[in-house]
Amino acid sequence: MINTLFLPELRELLDSGDAHALREVCTALHPARTAEFVEGLSPGEAWSVLKHADMPLRVEIFSYFDHDHQVAIFESQDRHEVAELIAEMSPDDRVDLLQEVSPEVVQQLLELVPASERQNIERLQAFEEGTAGAVMTTDIARLSESLKVRDALAELGRQAEQLETIYYIYVVDGSGRLKGVVSARQLVSAMGRPQVTLGDLMDTDILMANVHEDQESVADKVARYDLLAIPVVDDDGRLVGIVTHDDVIDVVREEATEDAHRIAAVDPLEDSYMRTSLFTLSWKRGIWLSILFVAALLTAFALRHYEKNLASWEWLVWFIPLVISSGGNSGSQTATLIITAMATGDVELRNWLQVVLRELAMGLLLGGFLGLIGFLAAAVLRWPNISEALVVPFTLLLVVICGTLCGSVLPLLFKRLGWDPALMSNPFVAGIIDILGIVIYMNVAMALLDITSPRGP
Amino acid sequence: MINTLFLPELRELLDSGDAHALREVCTALHPARTAEFVEGLSPGEAWSVLKHADMPLRVEIFSYFDHDHQVAIFESQDRHEVAELIAEMSPDDRVDLLQEVSPEVVQQLLELVPASERQNIERLQAFEEGTAGAVMTTDIARLSESLKVRDALAELGRQAEQLETIYYIYVVDGSGRLKGVVSARQLVSAMGRPQVTLGDLMDTDILMANVHEDQESVADKVARYDLLAIPVVDDDGRLVGIVTHDDVIDVVREEATEDAHRIAAVDPLEDSYMRTSLFTLSWKRGIWLSILFVAALLTAFALRHYEKNLASWEWLVWFIPLVISSGGNSGSQTATLIITAMATGDVELRNWLQVVLRELAMGLLLGGFLGLIGFLAAAVLRWPNISEALVVPFTLLLVVICGTLCGSVLPLLFKRLGWDPALMSNPFVAGIIDILGIVIYMNVAMALLDITSPRGP
Numbered sequence: 001m002i003n004t005l006f007l008p009e010l011r012e013l014l015d016s017g018d019a020h021a022l023r024e025v026c027t028a029l030h031p032a033r034t035a036e037f038v039e040g041l042s043p044g045e046a047w048s049v050l051k052h053a054d055m056p057l058r059v060e061i062f063s064y065f066d067h068d069h070q071v072a073i074f075e076s077q078d079r080h081e082v083a084e085l086i087a088e089m090s091p092d093d094r095v096d097l098l099q100e101v102s103p104e105v106v107q108q109l110l111e112l113v114p115a116s117e118r119q120n121i122e123r124l125q126a127f128e129e130g131t132a133g134a135v136m137t138t139d140i141a142r143l144s145e146s147l148k149v150r151d152a153l154a155e156l157g158r159q160a161e162q163l164e165t166i167y168y169i170y171v172v173d174g175s176g177r178l179k180g181v182v183s184a185r186q187l188v189s190a191m192g193r194p195q196v197t198l199g200d201l202m203d204t205d206i207l208m209a210n211v212h213e214d215q216e217s218v219a220d221k222v223a224r225y226d227l228l229a230i231p232v233v234d235d236d237g238r239l240v241g242i243v244t245h246d247d248v249i250d251v252v253r254e255e256a257t258e259d260a261h262r263i264a265a266v267d268p269l270e271d272s273y274m275r276t277s278l279f280t281l282s283w284k285r286g287i288w289l290s291i292l293f294v295a296a297l298l299t300a301f302a303l304r305h306y307e308k309n310l311a312s313w314e315w316l317v318w319f320i321p322l323v324i325s326s327g328g329n330s331g332s333q334t335a336t337l338i339i340t341a342m343a344t345g346d347v348e349l350r351n352w353l354q355v356v357l358r359e360l361a362m363g364l365l366l367g368g369f370l371g372l373i374g375f376l377a378a379a380v381l382r383w384p385n386i387s388e389a390l391v392v393p394f395t396l397l398l399v400v401i402c403g404t405l406c407g408s409v410l411p412l413l414f415k416r417l418g419w420d421p422a423l424m425s426n427p428f429v430a431g432i433i434d435i436l437g438i439v440i441y442m443n444v445a446m447a448l449l450d451i452t453s454p455r456g457p
Numbered sequence: 458m459i460n461t462l463f464l465p466e467l468r469e470l471l472d473s474g475d476a477h478a479l480r481e482v483c484t485a486l487h488p489a490r491t492a493e494f495v496e497g498l499s500p501g502e503a504w505s506v507l508k509h510a511d512m513p514l515r516v517e518i519f520s521y522f523d524h525d526h527q528v529a530i531f532e533s534q535d536r537h538e539v540a541e542l543i544a545e546m547s548p549d550d551r552v553d554l555l556q557e558v559s560p561e562v563v564q565q566l567l568e569l570v571p572a573s574e575r576q577n578i579e580r581l582q583a584f585e586e587g588t589a590g591a592v593m594t595t596d597i598a599r600l601s602e603s604l605k606v607r608d609a610l611a612e613l614g615r616q617a618e619q620l621e622t623i624y625y626i627y628v629v630d631g632s633g634r635l636k637g638v639v640s641a642r643q644l645v646s647a648m649g650r651p652q653v654t655l656g657d658l659m660d661t662d663i664l665m666a667n668v669h670e671d672q673e674s675v676a677d678k679v680a681r682y683d684l685l686a687i688p689v690v691d692d693d694g695r696l697v698g699i700v701t702h703d704d705v706i707d708v709v710r711e712e713a714t715e716d717a718h719r720i721a722a723v724d725p726l727e728d729s730y731m732r733t734s735l736f737t738l739s740w741k742r743g744i745w746l747s748i749l750f751v752a753a754l755l756t757a758f759a760l761r762h763y764e765k766n767l768a769s770w771e772w773l774v775w776f777i778p779l780v781i782s783s784g785g786n787s788g789s790q791t792a793t794l795i796i797t798a799m800a801t802g803d804v805e806l807r808n809w810l811q812v813v814l815r816e817l818a819m820g821l822l823l824g825g826f827l828g829l830i831g832f833l834a835a836a837v838l839r840w841p842n843i844s845e846a847l848v849v850p851f852t853l854l855l856v857v858i859c860g861t862l863c864g865s866v867l868p869l870l871f872k873r874l875g876w877d878p879a880l881m882s883n884p885f886v887a888g889i890i891d892i893l894g895i896v897i898y899m900n901v902a903m904a905l906l907d908i909t910s911p912r913g914p
Binding site: 028029030032033064153154156157166167184185188189190191192203205206207222223224225226228245246248249250252253256257259260261263264265266269272273274278281282285286288289290292293294296297299300301303304307310311314315317318319320321322324325326328329330332333335336337338339340341343344346347351354358361362365366369370373374377378381426427430434438 | 485486487489490521610611613614623624641642645646647648649660662663664679680681682683685702703705706707709710713714716717718720721722723726729730731735738739742743745746747749750751753754756757758760761764767768771772774775776777778779781782783785786787789790792793794795796797798800801803804808811815818819822823826827830831834835838883884887891895
């Protein structure tokens with residue numbers, strides 16, 4: 001979000017070098033709003049404004065800039081000044097950002113960052129995209145269990161500015177293993193009892209995530225248990241970081257978008273739509289389109305197989321698209337409902353029979369209703385041969401039932417096989433219905449009309 | 458999530474009335490895990506276990522039960538005991554829950570709840586579903602600006618158990634208007650300076666939401682500014698509640714599911730898939746299926762219009778489903794990409810030209826590629842009349858371009874008109890492509906083949 005309202009005034013202040021006023025600009029508003037006003041400037045100008053803010057505030061305003069603006073500043077501004085900012089940024093944000101900066105600039109910048117921060121960056125960069133390790137941050141309050149409440153609060157006060165969150169305090173043993181968690185709420189409640197130690201207060205039944213755990217499963221835990229943050233441990237149980245509530249919202253959004261893309265037969269994009277290159281985009285779409293295309297090719301062979309039937313009853317051709325699209329639409333409705341219900345935990349594998357029966361009933365209801373409209377339309381188009389028109393409603397009823405059944409069985413089957421139900425369910429359903437629809441249509445027609453049977457294989 | 462592992466042991470403890478052991482069960486684990494173990498019991502048994510936990514813990518374990526189990530307990534257990542629990546529950550959760558309990562039970566329960574809590578429940582119930590007022594909670598720390606840091610901490614310590622979140626302290630004036638916010642982080646950092654008051658510390662540029670604001674817009678603010686909670690004010694600026702990070706995650710999930718349903722032409726369900734009645738479900742699906750069906754009916758009329766052309770070139774019929782489904786698939790890919798990109802703010806209205814040009818390029822690339830495969834298939838099926846087969850690739854190219862253009866223009870247009878882009882975009886795109894696909898196909902065929910023009914209207 002960019003607000004261009006005060007750009008002329010900001011440029012004037014920069015030209016006149018009014019340091020006092022520029023400091024005012026940085027401090028008067030919420031950092032997120034300051035960012036909106038400053039972001040419309042060129043990277044160089046925006047950076048000049050930011051330099052009037054103290055480091056913690058500078059980092060915060062910068063963190064609200066758009067990703068592209070952040071990258072532009074990293075690549076164009078004084079390397080030493082940028083490196084100072086990097087040293088103060090939150091560990092997870094800077095790793096995300098550095099991924100997009102050109103490698104030679106990253107190398108130059110990392111040389112100027114203090115060694116401890118550089119190691120931290122390199123360690124986080126090593127985690128695979130989509131794991132807890134890749135989204136976690138490493139700025140956490142690690143305290144010893146013998147610490148008294150009052151001292152713990154004082155220690156927190158000293159560290160508060162550097163920490164991503166002070167809402168949980170993690171108690172670790174000598175080798176860094178996580179032993180317990182004390183919430184800031186517990187600490188504040190215990191202020192009246194100064195002799196109490198963290199060891200007395202801490203919860204030892206800790207909800208935690210493994211560094212290699214999938215980010216979706218981490219987000220589920222945080223959402224289910226209403227946590228502000230979840231500790232992340234390595235395979236030896238040593239505390240290595242935390243995933244915080246704001247990262248979880250991003251993960252939830254990201255996963256929902258990925259599911260939506262998979263449902264529409266697009267391989268999920270790693271980057272945003274606007275930043276993905278045409279080449280990547282055409283690959284991620286083309287691969288699924290081609291698979292669907294090959295499936296749809298089968299319909300051409302099927303129709304050629306029924307050539308003679310169609311020649312004797314030409315009007316059957318008119319309803320081919322209607323039959324196919326009705327089956328496809330009802331199938332994609334079902335598949336989407338089941339996929340989203342499984343994603344939110346509302347439908348589980350053990351409900352399979354109930355789901356399939358529900359969808360059978362839906363298919364009867366919806367197919368029956370569409371068949372009725374279809375019969376009226378066919379009767380009008382084939383007037384006065386109304387008995388012929390009966391082919392249409394019977395076909396529609398059967399095709400819609402096929403659609404709802406495929407749409408429910410396939411996602412459940414994929415889940416059972418350990419695949420992502422969103423993956424290919426809708427495309428598969430559409431492909432199956434295309435070909436089944438034609439076979440059903442032709443066989444219903446052969447049964448009801450005086451029609452020659454298709455030529456042999 | 459239900460864990461049935463210890464059900465026999467739990468039942469034994471209940472039979473023997475071992476109060477000490479049951480207390481252990483309630484306190485030893487994280488409340489969420491206790492809930493998993495207890496939830497497999499009958500409502501009466503689960504309630505008997507819960508009664509061994511102190512009230513704050515009892516409320517917390519209960520809050521992790523499945524909605525259906527909570528409702529069953531409310532409806533079957535002792536009204537007085539349930540009312541005690543309700544009085545202690547978080548204001549937003551109990552209002553959500555009471556919506557599902559039968560009205561006569563709700564009335565009996567509310568009569569037993571203290572008057573102040575009852576008024577609170579009735580006030581929250583009055584807000585429209587989907588607004589900030591309906592998701593907010595009202596347990597907040599409201600303090601005066603003259604309070605000193607040390608006193609504020611002590612006051613927080615006293616209130617901590619009752620509050621939904623202690624991570625922001627809201628400073629209000631005499632008439633309840635919101636004047637500023639102090640984060641727990643600021644408070645803890647300032648502990649070394651006991652003379653500082655909340656008025657000195659507070660931020661006065663406050664991000665807030667109006668009670669009537671749409672929950673999606675509230676969630677966007679919290680996500681964008683990485684907040685733990687956002688204050689909610691009424692039209693006079695009086696602080697009435699907060700929306701917390703955990704509610705925001707629920708809202709984000711809910712909205713993503715709604716979008717997915719709309720994309721698949723299902724009117725969003727108010728309840729979960731399994732709890733929605735077949736009647737409601739068939740209505741919410743049938744209405745869109747019928748609209749799509751009527752659109753698809755147009756294809757039948759179009760094909761009748763081209764009856765003579767099809768009679769002279771029968772093989773054209775074979776490729777009708779292929780043409781339509783290729784256009785529909787590429788169109789739904791585009792529409793989904795644009796809709797999700799607009800939902801996350803990645804594409805905005807001002808990017809329209811860029812988006813349309815990208816999709817034009819995508820259409821050329823994808824249509825060209827599919828046309829190539831289509832040509833090979835048509836050449837095989839029509840061997841040796843290869844020149845005839847050229848109708849297929851030219852049609853595919855044009856139809857896929859139509860698909861990507863419709864898929865991008867429609868969601869942008871809907872957004873421009875102030876409608877939800879997810880609403881009907883995909884169904885509309887599919888319907889338009891069905892009919893356009895046939896018109897394009899027939900006209901390409903007429904241009905390339907020696908074919909009679911269609912009979913006049």
